[in-house]
Amino acid sequence: MIVSLVQSLLTIKEIPACVGAKLLDINRTSRYFKGNKVLEELTCKEIIDYLSTENPTWDASKARGCLVGRSKVHRHMNEMDIFPIYSKTWVPVSLQ
Numbered sequence: 001m002i003v004s005l006v007q008s009l010l011t012i013k014e015i016p017a018c019v020g021a022k023l024l025d026i027n028r029t030s031r032y033f034k035g036n037k038v039l040e041e042l043t044c045k046e047i048i049d050y051l052s053t054e055n056p057t058w059d060a061s062k063a064r065g066c067l068v069g070r071s072k073v074h075r076h077m078n079e080m081d082i083f084p085i086y087s088k089t090w091v092p093v094s095l096q
Contacts, residue, residue: 044068045076052082059084 021028044066051063060074077083 041076044072045080048073048076049080049082052077052084056085057087 018028047066048063052058055062060070060077063077064070064073
């Protein structure tokens, strides 16, 4: 709320932003604050959840439905406790 007041001071240009920040008793650099990307992250997690439900054998390298990298997809999959299902390796009967 207060940050949006300082950002609106930048567009109005009636008083300098540093004076407005001092009057509101906030840091002057907080006007550059863009906010966190919670909605983007939740959308990405929904896509990953859908892809991993449809294809449970896909790992992070294949489950990139949104425009993020493999490591971020892997981190989201770990946060949601989604792990790919791997098939067992075939072992000949003679070696058992």
